[in-house]
Amino acid sequence: MDNNKLMLYETRKAKSGTIWLLFIFLGWSYGSLDNIGLQILYYLTLGGLGIWALVRLFTLSGAIKEYNRKIAAQVGLDNQEMSSLGLF
Template sequence: MNNLLAKQNLTTQDLQMLASEMDKRKKSTGTTWLLWFFLGGIGGHRYYLGKTGSAIAMTLTLGLLGVWTLIDLFLISGMIKKANEQIEAEIIQQLQLMNHARNREVAVGKE
């Protein structure tokens, strides 16, 4: 929801840059599911989604002998969505910083 509010202040060019960067950085649903299927017991999908702490715990416990892996079956979609929202928020923040710096340069140039 915060991303939606932040996007309102972006120009068309900024939104195009956002879409381009999201295409490059977003986490793939297919890749995540393949990692869960083949490496779920050791947390491969969690490493991919940036959940390193819980991924290490899964590796050390072998996914609590498969129970945690099965639970993740129901959680993966939400984890992918949250990871992609975080990536989008980071890109929006970078765009806002670039715009702020550009506006300061213009303001200083006018003085």
């Protein structure tokens, strides 16, 4: 595995614990995953009056994994390298 690609991935990937803390205390998750427009809409609707927030509790882990898979592809990691990082 190329160390330069791995270092770049590690610096750009979404940190799961940080995103969960931000979501629980501030309702912030979409913005952390490069979707600021959706984050603003989330705030304007008060988390879809709570329904959207409840759904996000069950979908956040998958969204973090998908975002990290996208970052890994952008830095040039192949499928085998992504699999070894647990992204598949």
